[in-house]
Amino acid sequence: MKNYYRVSRNEYNDGDFIFETEIGVNTLENIKTYTKALSSAITSNFPEDLVLLNTLNLPDSENGAGCTSLKEAIFEEIRIKKFSDKPCRFTDSMMVFNDIQNALKFQKNFRHDGKIYEVTIVNEQDIFTGDMRMLDEKFFSINDLRKNAEKYWNSNITNKPIIEVIITKMNKPKVVSEVVGAKLKNP
DSSP states (O other), X not given: OOEEEEEESSOOOTTOBXXXXXXXXXXXXXXXXXXXHHHHXXXXXXXXXXXXXXXXXXXXXXXXXXXXXXXXXXHHHHHHHHOTTSOOSXXXXXXXXXXXXXXXXXXXXXXXXXXXXXXXXXXXXXXXXXXXXXXXXXXXXXXXXXXXXXXXXXXXXXXXXXXXXXXXXXXXXXXXXXXXXXXOSOO
């Protein structure tokens, strides 16, 4: 069994089976709202090259959960249409990292208050590996975002990747131990 790394705000003990979804109910509701709005707009001849600079490139702190929700909705739209065999990023899934350096990058950039746990998964089937930086690229239109979503689901990587592994409850993630004292090699 291969070991992975989970960054979590929750406390776990060695041997605990864990499963926490990535996106909470409020954000999931935002994603559903955006998905519904996008579907409605697209069927109303919504221009795919619409400039969305003010929405897509704002950090979430300036734009609430909206920016991430819109990106996730479009990534999910592409997954459903073209990559339906891949696990959904935000329902019934959990993100882990394939090595400690990717976990440390995620902790530094997105979850400062999280602890890193080494985990193992019992079942290696139906996992997906992608570069989460694909969601951080600069987008100028919905069409650009859709192109990046396709790259993500095809497992393409950026110049400075943070490789995430999307797993589901079927994979049965189990805590091996908390990782203490690990350092980022190239901050």
